[in-house]
Amino acid sequence: MYVARLTLRNFRNYRDLSLELSPGVNAFVGANGQGKTNLLEALHLLATGRSQRGARDPELILAGEDEMRVWARVERAQGPVEIDLQVGTVLGRRLQLNGLPQRRMADLVGRLAVVFFGPDDLQVLKGPPAGRRRFLDILLSQVSPAYLHHLQRYSRALAQRNRLLRQIQGGHAARDELEAWDIPLIESGAEITVRRFRALANLAPVAAEQHRRISGRVEDLEVSYAPALPGIESAAQAGPAEVAQLLQQELQRRRGEEVARAVTLVGPHRDDLALRIGGKDARAFASQGQQRTAVLALKLAELSYMRAVLDEPPVLLLDDVVSELDPDRRRHLLRAVDSGVQTLLTSTDPQDLAIRAWEPGHRLFEVRAGQVRERKE
Numbered sequence: 385m386y387v388a389r390l391t392l393r394n395f396r397n398y399r400d401l402s403l404e405l406s407p408g409v410n411a412f413v414g415a416n417g418q419g420k421t422n423l424l425e426a427l428h429l430l431a432t433g434r435s436q437r438g439a440r441d442p443e444l445i446l447a448g449e450d451e452m453r454v455w456a457r458v459e460r461a462q463g464p465v466e467i468d469l470q471v472g473t474v475l476g477r478r479l480q481l482n483g484l485p486q487r488r489m490a491d492l493v494g495r496l497a498v499v500f501f502g503p504d505d506l507q508v509l510k511g512p513p514a515g516r517r518r519f520l521d522i523l524l525s526q527v528s529p530a531y532l533h534h535l536q537r538y539s540r541a542l543a544q545r546n547r548l549l550r551q552i553q554g555g556h557a558a559r560d561e562l563e564a565w566d567i568p569l570i571e572s573g574a575e576i577t578v579r580r581f582r583a584l585a586n587l588a589p590v591a592a593e594q595h596r597r598i599s600g601r602v603e604d605l606e607v608s609y610a611p612a613l614p615g616i617e618s619a620a621q622a623g624p625a626e627v628a629q630l631l632q633q634e635l636q637r638r639r640g641e642e643v644a645r646a647v648t649l650v651g652p653h654r655d656d657l658a659l660r661i662g663g664k665d666a667r668a669f670a671s672q673g674q675q676r677t678a679v680l681a682l683k684l685a686e687l688s689y690m691r692a693v694l695d696e697p698p699v700l701l702l703d704d705v706v707s708e709l710d711p712d713r714r715r716h717l718l719r720a721v722d723s724g725v726q727t728l729l730t731s732t733d734p735q736d737l738a739i740r741a742w743e744p745g746h747r748l749f750e751v752r753a754g755q756v757r758e759r760k761e
């Protein structure tokens with residue numbers, strides 16, 4: 385798939401922009417703070433409903449305005465899709481697909497699929513588990529509406545349950561009220577767990593292979609799902625009903641502790657992704673260079689996983705990472721870019737894009753203060 389046209393109105397520092405994009409490589413160069421990342425953010429928003437920076441809706445609207453619009457025409461194997469998202473400070477979000485208003489925001493997901501790779505991703509290995517869970521959640525939500533449904537249901541149940549636990553602790557609610565929230569927590573928690581295990585079974589060998597190639601077969605990368613609850617792995621192989629049973633037992637067992645600590649202690653929001661490089665825990669031991677190689681391998685695995693599930697490549701968004709990689713790792717990344725994947729990449733330095741070495745048909749744009757101009761070489 386590829387984005388043929390992107391139109392922005394009052395989005396971040398763009399008042400009015402309409403861009404025609406190449407199905408191949410689109411490079412955006414410009415000094416810091418000119419609006420390069422904002423362009424990729426617009427596409428991330430259309431793909432996932434969320435900003436990759438976790439920005440809230442009002443922050444996305446041009447300062448002084450009260451409504452913004454992001455619109456894209458996406459060419460897909462089965463035909464074009466037009467996604468039109470409007471966000472207002474008063475009116476909230478409104479979504480149209482191919483000109484038809486949609487009632488549910490979740491309908492946005494699955495129209496455009498992206499793999500985003502930015503400087504923050506380089507920290508994902510050493511950072512807190514939430515970042516690694518988010519990696520899986522964003523990937524799976526984009527390829528599976530069922531996963532997104534369970535994730536939303538689970539998050540709601542978790543938030544409500546935590547609120548109730550605080551009320552119980554404060555003596556403002558009864559313990560048996562928890563049961564109503566246990567059901568969605570267990571059911572959707574089991575679905576999420578099983579689907580994460582299955583995805584990793586596919587992702588891990590690809591990440592390992594990419595890693596071998598990038599590191600020159602020096603070290604092995606092992607990626608696996610690391611559930612907080614022992615026994616979950618074999619239950620997940622049997623299916624969601626078996627996982628649900630384990631979660632339920634554990635919730636019963638730890639109810640007293642949950643009430644005492646006023647927080648939900650059981651479920652996939654406590655799980656992690658384990659990465660081992662050369663047999664050692666990457667979180668504790670990986671050097672800067674090893675982290676970069678591992679993250680790059682993971683991102684390339686994400687790309688090929690999505691490509692296989694969707695039966696067409698997603699759009700690759702590379703924010704300021706080309707310059708962060710040494711020539712060898714850059715070559716591996718750019719090889720993936722060359723293989724029929726629409727790519728939007730940003731850099732402050734046109735030299736480090738090595739743009740001339742790319743296939744014909746790439747486009748080079750200059751970004752300055754919310755204006756984008758195509759640069760002819």
Ligand SMILES: Nc1ncnc2c1ncn2[C@@H]1O[C@H](COP(=O)(O)OP(=O)(O)OP(=O)(O)O)[C@@H](O)[C@H]1O
Pocket residue numbers: 395396397414415416417418419420421422423442443444445446447704730732751
């Ligand atoms: N809601 C908004 N209204 C107006 N301007 C905004 C808004 N949000 C962000 N900006 C402006 O957008 C610019 C930041 O753009 P962006 O993050 O895309 O930078 P960049 O070109 O990617 O820079 P860098 O190379 O530093 O990452 C800043 O000048 C910021 O003030």
